[in-house]
Structures are given as structure tokens and as C-alpha cells.
Amino acid sequence: LFARCAFDSIQRHKVIENLQQEAESFVLPDLPHHIELLRSQVEDPIKSIPSVLEIFNQAQEVDSNSYGLVVNSFYELEQDYVEHFRKVMGRKAWLIGPATLCNQEGADMFGWRGETKVGEECVKWLDGRKQGSVVYMCFGSISAFTAAQLREMALGLEASSHPFVWAVRNAGEDWIPEGYMQRIEGRGLLINGWAPQQLILNHAAVGGFITHCGWNSCLAGINAGLPMGTWPLFAEQFFKERLLVDVLKIGVAVGSKVFGITSEDRPVIKAAALEAA
Incomplete structure (x- = not known):
């Protein structure tokens, strides 16, 4: 719900429209914490792909007419923003996550697509590493x-001197x-x-997670108790x-x-x- 509240703040207060031309960053008004973003980290509607913008507009219309939201999150994680969503924005929400907990055991652990060999090789490799020493880097299935x-990613991981899975x-x-x-x-x-x-x-060998901040990935890292290196790309990831x-x-x-x-x-x-992070 944090991203919902942040986006609502931008829209409700017309932050981008009222931003001075020379301003490089802005603070989101009326949120429980001081949240500051760069102008370059927010999508410019003028530059949006028309088909994507149309889908987004339709989704907003449907969302505004809905009774409420079922959210893959949990109250203790973003308590202030659950309350903001309900009391300030006046919306209903039910938090039913983290949904990934249902996959801690069973087929998903070794490849729900039948790719058991990849899982077995991963486990064998990780079993040979010290506890908490490995960095895992992944950006989901649609990020290129x-x-x-x-090349810079490869060199950054190498220079970090940490064992890694990428x-x-x-x-x-x-x-x-x-x-x-x-x-390597x-x-x-x-x-x-x-x-x-x-x-x-x-x-147990994995000690950190570098992610694009897609919500499923964020929750998976949080569930595992891992610190995260954040590398957002688009959508609400910033x-x-x-x-x-x-x-x-x-x-x-x-x-x-950007x-x-x-x-x-x-x-x-x-x-x-990347090495420094």
C-alpha cells in the first residue's frame, strides 16, 4: 500500500504539475514519513507509450469504483500506510500476505516448471559456501x-569479492x-x-539480495530476512x-x-x- 499512498500524494497535490522547472527533486506531501524522489524517477505522462497509458487510465477508473483491495502484504510491514490508505484516502484494504509463504515447501522449491536440475545444481553450489556470504542478484522475468x-554488472559483482548467484x-x-x-x-x-x-x-549461504523492487521480489527478500540492494527500473519500483x-x-x-x-x-x-552497494 506504500506505493498506492505515494502515487495518491502525487496526484492529489498535483506535485508534478506544480513543480518548478529547475527543480530536480520533490517531497511527497502529507505522508507519514519524509519521502523524496527525483523528478527523473517518476514517469512523464507526455513520454508514456499510448497503449500503456490507456491501460493505466482504465485501471484507475476501475480502481476508483471498486469496493476495496485485497493486498499481498501484511499489516506490520507498512502499518502507517495501511492506516493512511484507510483513513486519509478513505479506501478499504485487506492484507493477506506474504503470499510467497505458501511456496516455502513443495514443488516451487525445485522448479514449479519442472526445472528440477537447476534447483539441484543451485543447492549443491550454495551448500559449498559460508553462511551469509553469497549475494543473489535477479531482476525478474520482464527486465532487460x-x-x-x-558488463558493468558483471564487473561490479566480481570487484565486490563476494560469492554470488546472478x-x-x-x-x-x-x-x-x-x-x-x-x-569467477x-x-x-x-x-x-x-x-x-x-x-x-x-x-543459509545467501546474505543479501539485489533486486529491481518488484513487490513479489521485495516480499520474498523480506520473508527471508535479507538486506537488499535496490535497483528500480520502472513502474512503481522507485x-x-x-x-x-x-x-x-x-x-x-x-x-x-532514471x-x-x-x-x-x-x-x-x-x-x-554496484561494488560499493
Whole structure:
């Protein structure tokens, strides 16, 4: 509900419309915490893809006419914003999460798509690492990056000196730095495509999670008790970064400052920023 409250604040107070042209950042009014965003981290409706904007407008209309929301969250996680949603915004909500808890045991742990081999190999690799030493990095199933960005990610993970598991969605190997696979042998595990995320996050060897701040990923990391490196890309992910970093104080920002639906819309974040985070 935090993202709902943040978006409502922007709309209700016409924050973007009233923002001075030279202003690079703004504070969201009337929220329980001091929440500040860069102008570049909020989607510009003028630059929106028309079809996406139309879907968004339709969703808003349906939402405003609905009786209430069933939310994949839990009260203790965002208590102030549940109360804000109900009392200030005047909306009904029932929090029934975290939904991922139903997958802690069973088929999902070793691949609900039947990809048991990936899960077994992951467990074997993680079993050989010290407790809390591994960084896991994953950006979901719809997030792509340029080859230049992937190279910086690869070098940043390498420079961190931490063992790591990295789920890479992009096809091909043209982005892999020369000699990289040899240098990270035994310290880095790259998974191309689907990864058994629940299994990885809840393994004792994993000590941190770098995520794009999609809500399912955020909740999975929170359930596992992991600190998070936040790397939002688009949608409401920049709002959720503020929840993790400023409100819950369980995240550290890697340095993503530009909202971009396509990978080409986003400037490259250098390896040193990922290494530092």
C-alpha cells in the first residue's frame, strides 16, 4: 500500500504539475514519513507509450469504483500506510500476505516448471559456501539490460569479492567481459533464464539480495530476512525503493535515478556503484 499512498500524494497535490522547472527533486506531501524522489524517477505522462497509458487510465477508473483491495502484504510491514490508505484516502484494504509463504515447501522449491536440475545444481553450489556470504542478484522475468550495463554488472559483482548467484535474462554472451568466466570460477554462479528464487533466498549461504523492487521480489527478500540492494527500473519500483531504504531501513540504493521502460532509456550504472552497494 506504500506505493498506492505515494502515487495518491502525487496526484492529489498535483506535485508534478506544480513543480518548478529547475527543480530536480520533490517531497511527497502529507505522508507519514519524509519521502523524496527525483523528478527523473517518476514517469512523464507526455513520454508514456499510448497503449500503456490507456491501460493505466482504465485501471484507475476501475480502481476508483471498486469496493476495496485485497493486498499481498501484511499489516506490520507498512502499518502507517495501511492506516493512511484507510483513513486519509478513505479506501478499504485487506492484507493477506506474504503470499510467497505458501511456496516455502513443495514443488516451487525445485522448479514449479519442472526445472528440477537447476534447483539441484543451485543447492549443491550454495551448500559449498559460508553462511551469509553469497549475494543473489535477479531482476525478474520482464527486465532487460543493454550489453554495456550487463558488463558493468558483471564487473561490479566480481570487484565486490563476494560469492554470488546472478540470474541473467538476456540471451547471448556478447556482454561477458573477456576472461570473466575463468576469473569467477568457483565464486560466481550465472543462471540463464528461470531461477529457483525461493530456494536461493532462503538458503543459509545467501546474505543479501539485489533486486529491481518488484513487490513479489521485495516480499520474498523480506520473508527471508535479507538486506537488499535496490535497483528500480520502472513502474512503481522507485516508490518501493523509498520504502525499503527510508522507511524500513533494510535496503541500500545502488544508484538507479532514471525511470525507463526500455533498457536504452536508462543510463548505465557503473560497476563501482554496484561494488560499493
